[in-house]
Amino acid sequence: IFLIIGGIFYFNSIITGSMKTILIIEPFISIIVTFGGIWLVRFIHPGFSYLVILSGILMYLSFIIMASTIFYELSIKSSRS
Template sequence: MEIHGLIHQLPKEIKGLILVFISVLSIGFFGGLSFVNNTTAMKPASIETHYLGNEDDEDAEIMKFKKNEREILTVVHGHILSMSVIFFLLSLILATTSINKKLKYFLMIEPFISIILTFGGIYLLWCGILWFKYVIIVSGTFMTLSFAIAVISIIYQLLMVKNVKK
């Protein structure tokens, strides 16, 4: 079964449903990024402080304590599961588009690698491997770019590309 370009042939109601789903998903995704920015300023030292605390810094404006094992496992577990579902659904929709195959495959696979590197990196940072804060930033950036490019591609395909009759 050929699904390449199938999105063009979907009824308006299904296209509308996909558009609403992608929009709400994007609000949630970028809302989460806003939270990350608020808690870490997306800076290596702040990421480290967020998970490892700053009890030793007497000049700290806000005192933070190292996450305990239950907290860190909850963060990692919950995010790996939920982000996997988010990117699986996004990838299924992306698979029906007619964008460049290599780009499409990259956008479908890369987020899963970034999920493991980002949230596995958070766990490894918590375990004391401090250089993983840089892996977290790079992989999180790739995950966000992949999400944004996939969403823009899907919306473009839904709204701008017309179904060509053969």
């Protein structure tokens, strides 16, 4: 899902520069941190559950921002042109 959304988001014209790069890369980092955090909760310490929560929140925020930008550019911005 994130690969497809990131590929489509790459071609948007609303968000550019380093913010675009961060939003494309961040979900992949969050997936690694989430599953690594689950392992840490299981084998190291239950306190790492906050890391899992934080990485999940960041992953979904980036997904919502990318999807909203894509839908905005496809529907609203294209109808104004």
